[in-house]
Every structure is written in structure tokens, then in C-alpha cells.
Amino acid sequence: MKFVLHKESNTPIYQQIYVQIVQRIQGGLMTNGEQLPSLRALADELDVSMLTVRKAYKWLETKGYVFVQAGKGVFIRGKKQTAQQLTDPYGWQHSLAVNVVRSQYLINRQKKYYDFSQAVVYPRLLPTQFLANEMQKMLEKNRMMLATYGPVQGDEELRIEMAKYLKAHQGLTVNPSNLLITSGVQQGIDLIAQTLLKPGDTVIVESPCYGAAVDVFVNKGMKLLPIELDEQGIRPDLLEDVCQKEKPVLLYVNPSFHNPTGTLMSEQRRRELLELAELYHFFIIEDDSFGDIYFDQNIPPNPLKRFDKNGHVIYLKGFSKTLAPGLRVAGMFAEGPVFDWLYAVKAFMDIGSPLITQKAVLPFLRTDRMVIHLEKLRTALQIRRDTTVEIISSLTEGVTFQIPQGGFNLWLALPDFIDPHALLEQAKEDNVSFLPGPACFVQQPENPYIRVSYSLLSDQDLQIGLQKLCKVILQAGTT
Structure with missing residues (x-):
């Protein structure tokens, strides 16, 4: 097992061990009846005391996640292993250092009605029939589209229309040359993390937070500091307290109809976050996946990016959720040297997002259909x-x-x-x-x-x- 421990964190080490084992159990990465490492083995592996490991295991036992067999060890609570499980040809894989510490998508892997x-x-x-017809027309007109890579930065026509859309509906003045097309917002988050962060860097997230974003940062070995929300979004007073003690590289926020709570961050709060980013020199990922879906005419304030003068905000606008999840199209707006860094990483990540899905979005953005x-x-x-x-x-x-x-x-x-x-x-x-x-x-x-x-x-x-x-x-x- 691979653990990511932050010894400088305020969270006790035994609790960090406990939480990561629980996450593995709940995520399906540890199976019923599986044996945990011995106290000494895990203590030596993590360079901590046996007492620390014992406290973590005791917590697991108290909460009902494990049981202890005298003289044999500590096991994940559940049914006894069957003969088939004991002779599992893939059992050796459990001994490897897996980088996947948690994933929200494992929880509901088996879909329910x-x-x-x-x-x-x-x-x-969703306009699936219209989009399917448009894609069919494009292929009939130019089948070679399937035989070529799309541009790394994204289709130029789409970037131009996306810039117009962001100006008209988000109040953002965007140069298409500062837009990067990604395969959904999720790839954008992963791309930013891969570009800007190294293991052990401090990332601040909302608490609660979009789980798949937390997955990205945890699985890349980041030091995550959660900041609680109030009715206006993440609390800047608590954020500043953290910034005075730590040196965060990145803040992730979902300001417009926050996932999961639905909170709408006020304009004043958005401005305060940007002021803190300017003062303490960190980036902000602004995830705008839900801003178009407002009720009772509660139109969200302008994005944080609207007030950004020095390139602190990397803005992600998703179109998959409102048009077609299968298209996986999002725009990333960044300025300064960071754009070139993101471009370079995108190039070796996937050599460019699929062109046909980008072209399919064009008719919607070019007309009043959207x-x-x-x-x-x-x-x-x-x-x-x-x-x-x-x-x-x-x-x-x-x-x-x-x-x-x-x-x-x-x-x-x-x-x-x-x-x-x-x-x-x-x-x-x-x-x-x-x-x-x-x-x-x-x-x-x-x-x-x-x-x-x-x-x-x-x-x-x-x-x-x-x-x-x-x-x-x-x-x-x-x-």
C-alpha cells in the first residue's frame, strides 16, 4: 500500500493513516478479509512509531472497519475469503504501490435505475439528435477528419466562437490565443495539477469539495488543506489564516452553484479571493461547470477571472454537462507564461482533443441555439x-x-x-x-x-x- 503522509500537517499521523485506509475500503481498493501489514512492517515503511500505527488500527477496529485475529493479524471486516479468493491469480497486485488512493467513481461503479x-x-x-446530425454532415463532407490529429490548442474556429460566447454571457474579454480546449473540465483540472504541482505542494480546496478534484490532488501526492464554506462560499478569513502559515501553490474553487452544496459565491467574496491570490502569489482554478444553470433569475456574478489583472486565475468552462457529456468539450482560459506551460503538458498528454467533437459544438455557439x-x-x-x-x-x-x-x-x-x-x-x-x-x-x-x-x-x-x-x-x- 502507498500512503501519502504530511508530517507538518495539523492532522495527526495516525488519523491520516486511518483516513486513507478507510478511503481504500470505501472505494473498493481493499477487499473483505484482506490482511493489513503488521504494526512493525507499516511503521518501518512509513518511518513512524509502532504506537502511531497501533492507534490507527485501533480506530479502524473501533469504527468496525477491521477485526483482529490473535496471533494472525488485522483484517478488513467482512466475510471469510473463499477458496477462489485465496487462489486469486491477481492477488499479487495488492502488494504493489498503487498511486490511486481514492476515487469517488468507485463508490457507484454498478449503476442503479x-x-x-x-x-x-x-x-x-439534451440536443443529442441535432449534434449527431451535425457530426454526420461533417463526416460526409470531410472523412479525413478522422485520419488527423486535432490541434494541441484546440480547433481555432471553436476557440473564436467560445471567446465570443464568454464575452456575451460571462463578461470575459478573451483572446482566442489564450484558450486551450480540453476533454472536459476534469482533464483541465488534471492538466493544471500536472503542470503546476509537485508532490508535497500545498493545495487549498473547499470543504466539502467536488470529489473528483480532490481525487486528482490526493493521487498526485499533494498536501490538501480544506477550508469550510458559509452561505457565500469559501471563507476568506480562514483562507488568509492558512496563507500566513503555509505557502499554497493553488486554490480550487467551484463558485457558481458549487458542487456538491449548490452554494453561489457572492461577487464580494470573489474579489476577496483574488486579493488574497495577489497578496500571497498563488493560482486559482475557477471551475465554472454549472454557472449557466441558474433558477429564479439568480444570475451568478461575473467570474473571478473577470477581475483578474495579473494571471492568477485559470478559468475552466465546461460545455459537456449542458450539451452532451459524450462530447467532453471544455475551454481553459489562462494568461502569461502559465499558458505556454499548460500547452506543452497538453501536447504530451494527448496530442490534442478529438476534432470532430469540437466541430460539433460550433453550430450551437454560432447561432442562438445555445x-x-x-x-x-x-x-x-x-x-x-x-x-x-x-x-x-x-x-x-x-x-x-x-x-x-x-x-x-x-x-x-x-x-x-x-x-x-x-x-x-x-x-x-x-x-x-x-x-x-x-x-x-x-x-x-x-x-x-x-x-x-x-x-x-x-x-x-x-x-x-x-x-x-x-x-x-x-x-x-x-x-
């Missing part, structure tokens, strides 16, 4: 949000939430006695899934949360699935 785990739009609300589509999509998702709020509101005992002003998600705080992962296992038996809150935290949260994405199901299935979810939560509260 009533799926609240994915922040993805119901397919019939504006009309987004208006309809906002209306449909607002109805789904209202349905979700109405049904979840029936859970009056200890379940709380804030009504999101946009985005795809409802963030539920559950009673203290409910384990989100155990709740998920119960829900799966009724063909329901959601995202357990711990996937959105760097460390195990003190309180239980779950994220319910209301965007993926049809109106009818949404109601049925939510009623099933409420029933599971109520049953958990009575057992």
Missing part, C-alpha cells in the same frame, strides 16, 4: 429541483438542506447516527443510488451528508426514486 449519484442531465433534455437550449434546460431542471425539495422536505426528523439557486445537486445533512455508506448499501437494494458525503471531503467529516443529483432522471422516475430514498432514510432512522 434510480440514479442520484451522477451530476448529469437527463438525455432527452441560448434557447439553456433557457429550456434551466426551466426543466428548476422543476426537478422543486420536486426534489418538496419530496425531501417530508423528512422532518434531522434532515436539513439549503434550497440551491442553480446547478444539479441537493446537499443533505443527515442525523448523526446514520452512516452514509451503510445507507447507500441499503438504498442499492431498492435500486437507488446517491453520492455519500465523505467522497466530497479530504478527511472524514464530523457529520453525515449525502449528495442527491436531481438532473439525471425523468420526471416520473425522479418522483418514484425520491420516495424510495426517503423510505430508506426513514428506515435507517428507526433501526
Whole structure:
């Protein structure tokens, strides 16, 4: 097993070990009955005391994640290994130093019919037929498009139209030469991390945070410092306290209808974050995946990038979620030498994103189709949000939430006695899934949360699935 320990962190070493083992168990990277290293072996490997490892193992045992067999060792709690497991031809792989410490996507690998785990739009609300027709026309006109690599920076026509769109709808003055097309926002986050960070660098994230972004930073060996949110977004007072003690390289924020909480960061808060970046010389990743999906005319403030004068903000605008997840198209806006660094890393990462999917977006951005589509999509998702709020509101005992002003998600705080992962296992038996809150935290949260994405199901299935979810939560509260 590979652990990433930060001995300078305020989090005790035994707790860091505990959290990383729990993440492996919950992510499916450690199986029932698997034996943990001995106290001495793990202590020697990590260069810590045996007492530290013993405390971590004791925590795991107390929380029910492991059991101890006298004279044999410590094992992941679960059923005894079958003969087939004991002779598993792939068992040797467990001894390797795997870089994947955690992944939110392992939690719901087996899809359920009533799926609240994915922040993805119901397919019939997307212009898939139009996009398919456009791609067919392009291929009939120029089949050689499939025989060539797209430009590393991205299709020039798309960059020009994307710059116009960002000017019209985000108030950003963008030179197309400062845009880099990525295969979705997720690749953009990974590209920035690979370009700017080295193991041990300090990265500040919101708490809770988009889980897949946390995955990127953790699995690259970063020192993550979570900063809690209030109703306006990440708290700058706490951020400044951290900056005075640490030297962060990067801050990741999701300011417009934050994933998972739905929080909308105020303009004043955006300006304050940029002032701190200028004062302490760190970059900000501004992830704008949900800013177009606002309800009740709660139009988000201008992006942080709008106020950026010195190249501190790297702005990511995703189009996959609102047009077609299968296209995987996003724009990255960066200025200064960092753009050339990002370009170079993108070149050896994938030699350029697929050209045909970039061309497919052009008809939408060149006409008023995008504006009309987004208006309809906002209306449909607002109805789904209202349905979700109405049904979840029936859970009056200890379940709380804030009504999101946009985005795809409802963030539920559950009673203290409910384990989100155990709740998920119960829900799966009724063909329901959601995202357990711990996937959105760097460390195990003190309180239980779950994220319910209301965007993926049809109106009818949404109601049925939510009623099933409420029933599971109520049953958990009575057992």
C-alpha cells in the first residue's frame, strides 16, 4: 500500500493513516478479509512509531472497519475469503504501490435505475439528435477528419466562437490565443495539477469539495488543506489564516452553484479571493461547470477571472454537462507564461482533443441555439429541483438542506447516527443510488451528508426514486 503522509500537517499521523485506509475500503481498493501489514512492517515503511500505527488500527477496529485475529493479524471486516479468493491469480497486485488512493467513481461503479449519484442531465433534455446530425454532415463532407490529429490548442474556429460566447454571457474579454480546449473540465483540472504541482505542494480546496478534484490532488501526492464554506462560499478569513502559515501553490474553487452544496459565491467574496491570490502569489482554478444553470433569475456574478489583472486565475468552462457529456468539450482560459506551460503538458498528454467533437459544438455557439437550449434546460431542471425539495422536505426528523439557486445537486445533512455508506448499501437494494458525503471531503467529516443529483432522471422516475430514498432514510432512522 502507498500512503501519502504530511508530517507538518495539523492532522495527526495516525488519523491520516486511518483516513486513507478507510478511503481504500470505501472505494473498493481493499477487499473483505484482506490482511493489513503488521504494526512493525507499516511503521518501518512509513518511518513512524509502532504506537502511531497501533492507534490507527485501533480506530479502524473501533469504527468496525477491521477485526483482529490473535496471533494472525488485522483484517478488513467482512466475510471469510473463499477458496477462489485465496487462489486469486491477481492477488499479487495488492502488494504493489498503487498511486490511486481514492476515487469517488468507485463508490457507484454498478449503476442503479434510480440514479442520484451522477451530476448529469437527463438525455432527452439534451440536443443529442441535432449534434449527431451535425457530426454526420461533417463526416460526409470531410472523412479525413478522422485520419488527423486535432490541434494541441484546440480547433481555432471553436476557440473564436467560445471567446465570443464568454464575452456575451460571462463578461470575459478573451483572446482566442489564450484558450486551450480540453476533454472536459476534469482533464483541465488534471492538466493544471500536472503542470503546476509537485508532490508535497500545498493545495487549498473547499470543504466539502467536488470529489473528483480532490481525487486528482490526493493521487498526485499533494498536501490538501480544506477550508469550510458559509452561505457565500469559501471563507476568506480562514483562507488568509492558512496563507500566513503555509505557502499554497493553488486554490480550487467551484463558485457558481458549487458542487456538491449548490452554494453561489457572492461577487464580494470573489474579489476577496483574488486579493488574497495577489497578496500571497498563488493560482486559482475557477471551475465554472454549472454557472449557466441558474433558477429564479439568480444570475451568478461575473467570474473571478473577470477581475483578474495579473494571471492568477485559470478559468475552466465546461460545455459537456449542458450539451452532451459524450462530447467532453471544455475551454481553459489562462494568461502569461502559465499558458505556454499548460500547452506543452497538453501536447504530451494527448496530442490534442478529438476534432470532430469540437466541430460539433460550433453550430450551437454560432447561432442562438445555445441560448434557447439553456433557457429550456434551466426551466426543466428548476422543476426537478422543486420536486426534489418538496419530496425531501417530508423528512422532518434531522434532515436539513439549503434550497440551491442553480446547478444539479441537493446537499443533505443527515442525523448523526446514520452512516452514509451503510445507507447507500441499503438504498442499492431498492435500486437507488446517491453520492455519500465523505467522497466530497479530504478527511472524514464530523457529520453525515449525502449528495442527491436531481438532473439525471425523468420526471416520473425522479418522483418514484425520491420516495424510495426517503423510505430508506426513514428506515435507517428507526433501526
